[in-house]
Amino acid sequence: MIYLLAFFLPPVALLFYGKIFQAIFNAVIWIVGFIFLLLGGWVLWAIAVGHAIFVIHGARADARTQKIVDAINSGK
Template sequence: MIYLLAFFLPPLALIFYGKIFQAIFNAVLWVVGIFFVLLGGWILWAIAVGHAIFVIHGSRADARTQKIVDAIKSGK
């Protein structure tokens, strides 16, 4: 569900994940990208969407890794 939100509203998806500075950067890219989509281009919009998906995926991977590290530490 978060990836769907990242596709349609990338800055909002990043805010939900607590990535405020990335959301601000992404909002600038997204707004400029939307402006250029209206003029016939789509590259910046695609970069904004890709950035949001990449950051969300990385955040989820970090959480999984931290869970594994915590399980290993508690097993000692």
């Protein structure tokens, strides 16, 4: 579901994951890309969407790795 939000509103999806500076950076790219999207271009909009998906995937992977590390450390 978060990936669907990242596709339509990338800065909001990044804010949900607590990535404030990434969301600000993404908002700038997304807004400029959206303006150009209305004029026929889509490259910046696609970069903003890709950036949001990449950051969210990385945050999920970090959380998954932290769970594994915590499980290993609690077993010692």
